[in-house]
């Protein structure tokens with residue numbers, strides 16, 4: 001196996017991993033306990049990963065070794081095989097899962113060694129659009145208005161037909177005000193910007209552009225997905241203090257102001273898998289059915305741009 005590709009036989013294996021995470025936390029949907037839901041998803045994902053024929057290293061996971069007992073950065077997982085770097089969020093949207101709201105996902109991205117940016121757990125300023133638009137249609141260094149006008153023009157839409165997805169946070173108040181004063185519709189999401197970014201690629205979600213600051217690890221995961229499904233993404237790390245800057249340096253980041261493109265965040269061929277925990281724009285959530293559970297998973301591979309949806313029935317264990 002070459003160092004820039006992952007074997008296609010691994011693809012379906014990663015669907016099992018996100019299914020396991022989603023099934024493990026499904027019983028905690030709407031129970032108001034974010035920590036328990038997250039812990040269950042982490043354990044489910046880790047157990048499943050450890051059955052995979054890979055030599056996996058967690059590059060984005062639950063945090064640093066001293067703060068996360070499982071799936072910490074640097075943890076080795078798998079039962080032996082190809083060298084694979086892994087970025088994961090066993091429960092993307094812990095709060096939405098705990099509240100029983102839409103768009104909680106179990107997510108993983110896999111690439112050959114060095115293929116995913118070791119992003120520290122800081123914020124990232126992000127901008128994303130779906131596929132089929134001219135390269136350079138978005139630019140993090142341009143104003144909100146310039147980006148909206150550029151994407152509207154490329155899509156042949158008027159500004160008032162544009163829907164921009166933004167995380168509903170006080171830090172975005174000015175952006176939201178500006179978007180509304182331009183005449184755009186703003187889709188505010190409470191959490192879950194991996195799904196928010198992927199929505200730009202999904203006609204049915206009706207999102208033309210994603211902008212705003214969210215987690216940097218989620219930025220790498222979203223970039224991995226767009227690398228497979230098509231689209232453009234740019235991100236820049238945001239630091240609130242010297243401790244966060246030191247974290248970034250520790251993971252080898254030298255230029256702290258760098259604007260990352262999609263292929264710098266996910267630089268080699270990637271596999272991306274996500275299973276719905278709660279119902280969302282992308283996937284149906286875990287459903288209780290007589291005798292078991294159903295899951296819905298999307299799994300993509302950048303090398304071939306194949307996108308598969310896997311609907312599975314998991315019988316109750318005896």
Ligand SMILES: O=P(O)(O)OC[C@H]1O[C@](O)(COP(=O)(O)O)[C@@H](O)[C@@H]1O
Nearest residue numbers: 091092093094191192193214215218
């Ligand atoms: O809630 P904050 O601090 O604004 O961070 C935003 C980040 O939190 C999320 O909404 C949810 O993350 P968790 O799953 O870790 O709770 C991400 O999708 C997003 O990138």
